[in-house]
Amino acid sequence: MDIKNLKTLRAIAETGSFQAAANQLNYAQSTVTFQVQQLEQELSLQLFEKVGRKMVFTTAGKNLLPAVDRILGTVTEMQNYGKADAELTGDLRIAIPDTLLTYRMQPILKAFHAQVPAVQLSLQMANCFAIPQLVANGTVDLGVHYDVGGYGNSLAVTRLRDFPLVLVASAQLDSRTVDLRQVHQRLTCALITDDRESIYHKKFMKAIAARDIVFSNFLEIGSVEAVKRSVISNLGIAYLPKFVVQPELDTGQLQVLPTEFDGQTLTAVYIQRKSQQESRMLTTFIKTLATSFS
Known part of the structure; x- marks a missing residue:
């Protein structure tokens, strides 16, 4: 064959x-x-x-x-038998959502490349709910994403760390005009998201539905960075992992709006097939990943 x-x-x-x-x-x-x-x-x-x-x-x-x-x-x-780490060759395929890929992975990729420079790394951006299937069917070797549960018996799940979620608005916005601590509201400002199927958007929609809060305008943009730029420009508000917007919060371009569901978090995990033979390339990547997230 x-x-x-x-x-x-x-x-x-x-x-x-x-x-x-x-x-x-x-x-x-x-x-x-x-x-x-x-x-x-x-x-x-x-x-x-x-x-x-x-x-x-x-x-x-x-x-x-x-x-x-x-x-x-x-x-x-x-x-790769008998080769030093720096001589390893092969392909490693990883699925990961936009927020983690854009704002958390660069130091990890740099460290991994320094250890195994000849390994070809393929990063596939995907929704967290789709990643388990990509891992299960062998399309990718590893999934790094936010915990969505329901993995079944074929996948091994390892926790990395928790990330807080925040509702952010432009510094130009008068925060008194958007107060999600009150129930039964019909808000005229726009709600902006990069993906209405993302786990953080679903968490937000569940939280406001329980409080009978409805946004009259909704804007879906396929890029987290574009979402941030839009919020900074005062086109609307967004619910995102805090690490995504921390630089803009530090410089005063964005502000955090208080809610009654402050304290919601996402848990970053990595998943792999239990039946999978873990290669030295994959082991090296996982160690680098775990170190960075610790």
């Missing part, structure tokens, strides 16, 4: 299509199709089926992905 064919199968799982996998691997799409057909013949299994215009994994194809991941992991470990 050709290892290249297994790498192609994993690339399809990562990218979601034959063409995207071909682009990632610098192959023609016909090459990807041929490699998949070779695998199907060798295994006597149908790995994909056509649904509409797309080729999607069959149940057998999905069930084989963890085994493919283990094989490729073993190959990488064999290639």
